[in-house]
Amino acid sequence: MSNVNTLNETHDLALKSWVGSANQTNSDFPIQNLPFAIFRRSGSSEEFRGGVAIGDQVVDLAAVDEKALFLGEAATAAKACSQPTLNNFMGMGVAYASALRLALSRALREGADKSLESCLIAQSDVEFDLPATIGDYTDFYTSVHHATSVGKLFRPDNPLLPNYKWVPIGYHGRSSSIGVSGQTFHRPVGQTKAPDAEAPSLGPCKRLDYELELGIYIGQGNEMGDAIKLDDSDNHVFGFCLFNDWSARDIQAWEYQPLGPFLAKNFASTVSPWIVTLEAMAPFRTPWTRDAADPQPLPYLESGANREQGAFDIKLEVLIQTEKMRVENQQDKSVSLSNFSYSYWTVAQMVAHHTVNGCNLKPGDFLGSGTQSGPDYEESGSLLELSRGGKESIDLGNGESRTFLNDGDTVVLKGWCKKEGAARIGFGEVRSTVLPAKI
Missing domain, CATH: 3.90.850.10 (Fumarylacetoacetase-like, C-terminal domain)
Structure with a gap:
């Protein structure tokens, strides 16, 4: 089985985030999780795009792409996540998903420069769509x-x-x-x-x-x-x-x-x-x-x-x-x-x-x-x-x-x-x- 089985720095129990809600006991979305979804602001006519959960916030990946905050495979993956479904991103393979997850983990950790702060939207202010077009x-x-x-x-x-x-x-x-x-x-x-x-x-x-x-x-x-x-x-x-x-x-x-x-x-x-x-x-x-x-x-x-x-x-x-x-x-x-x-x-x-x-x-x-x-x-x-x-x-x-x-x-x-x-x-x-x- 592949290296997605392997524990790495993103799983470190000691990691905390500068997003305080992610550090709360029994939060579903600590920095060790970082799950993906498709969202937009509730009631808006915005395009749906990819986001990642951290505490009670969503990292807007279209904003991450627009601000060019990541490099290499992580940047390529963030651009794919700015689309209205995650299909293309998911099809790029585990290396791109892992690179984006690592970049997000490092940018959201305590001690990071908070460059992602302007890309955060409260989960209470968003609505979701299906994360992918499900063909079958x-x-x-x-x-x-x-x-x-x-x-x-x-x-x-x-x-x-x-x-x-x-x-x-x-x-x-x-x-x-x-x-x-x-x-x-x-x-x-x-x-x-x-x-x-x-x-x-x-x-x-x-x-x-x-x-x-x-x-x-x-x-x-x-x-x-x-x-x-x-x-x-x-x-x-x-x-x-x-x-x-x-x-x-x-x-x-x-x-x-x-x-x-x-x-x-x-x-x-x-x-x-x-x-x-x-x-x-x-x-x-x-x-x-x-x-x-x-x-x-x-x-x-x-x-x-x-x-x-x-x-x-x-x-x-x-x-x-x-x-x-x-x-x-x-x-x-x-x-x-x-x-x-x-x-x-x-x-x-x-x-x-x-x-x-x-x-x-x-x-x-x-x-x-x-x-x-x-x-x-x-x-x-x-x-x-x-x-x-x-x-x-x-x-x-x-x-x-x-x-x-x-x-x-x-x-x-x-x-x-x-x-x-x-x-x-x-x-x-x-x-x-x-x-x-x-x-």
Whole structure:
């Protein structure tokens, strides 16, 4: 695997920034993070352009380019980031992303000349767009705990299909309906069929659900016909975000056989605005293991490097905010806490398998990890699991309960990495709200 795995000066726990908010305990955006997004001032007609988070501020990379504050590869990268999407920047490869991240780190450290001060804009004053034009989107199914518990609901006698432990299962999703945090969408309408009904009917979804996922953005692509080798995958992954893959469970139950998800999944999906780079994640890589009793990966999905550091320790949380909570100024209710380290397949294995047939990935292409549920009930990444298929209500602590989502509900996903000897870094949040169906 490439040098984006390697700890370097940008990860130094002792680093502090002259941007004071970046040094606050539990800030998602300390100087060790420096994630990328596309933004402009709220309500303005400015062009969207690239920015980097530091504390509660955004570094305007178009301004950095205009003022010619960096040199070499960092300057070239900053110019690419002044465009309305990050696709070109992401496609330049890890060397340019790393050079820009290093230049930003050095310019934002305590003791630097504060030449970037004029390029800062408060995050509270900006709005976001999708960080990249997503040409294609593939959703994987990498949590064996989710796959097993959902399988029990749909197929009690055969919950986990035999290919699951051999193949990183995925399906081709709908990129046109992916929106950035703050997205609202109407409850989907589709066909459903009650078990005792003679025929299906068309109507609003009654079992609307969220899915707690990690999103993966592809950086440098590959030529059609060329597979990306497992240990080369880091050269093709730009970074990670939070991802809510909304699901209409009743529509899904009727339509998913034999070809899988369709209208149950293509009506909305929501990403967090910030992309945490693969390089920023280096301190939080962990060993990946496969139970000795399970089938071991075929050679193209197996390597010593993937075993040693293929997994990532990312804590993932789901919170719900109802209309009543908003009216009464109550805090969002946390309903589950999981971790991406439980994933049965690694990011590298997803990329290697996606391309083993010669499929060409392009900069900005997007992979969803699939719902990230842990081994315990409290780590369920969907209401389908928390409500045990709609049979048990989840108490929200304010007199309300849910089995599935109501109109007006907002779902919030958060993610962060924290361990001894490394600076805590976060992903921000992805927040989106259900509107009534259009009928």
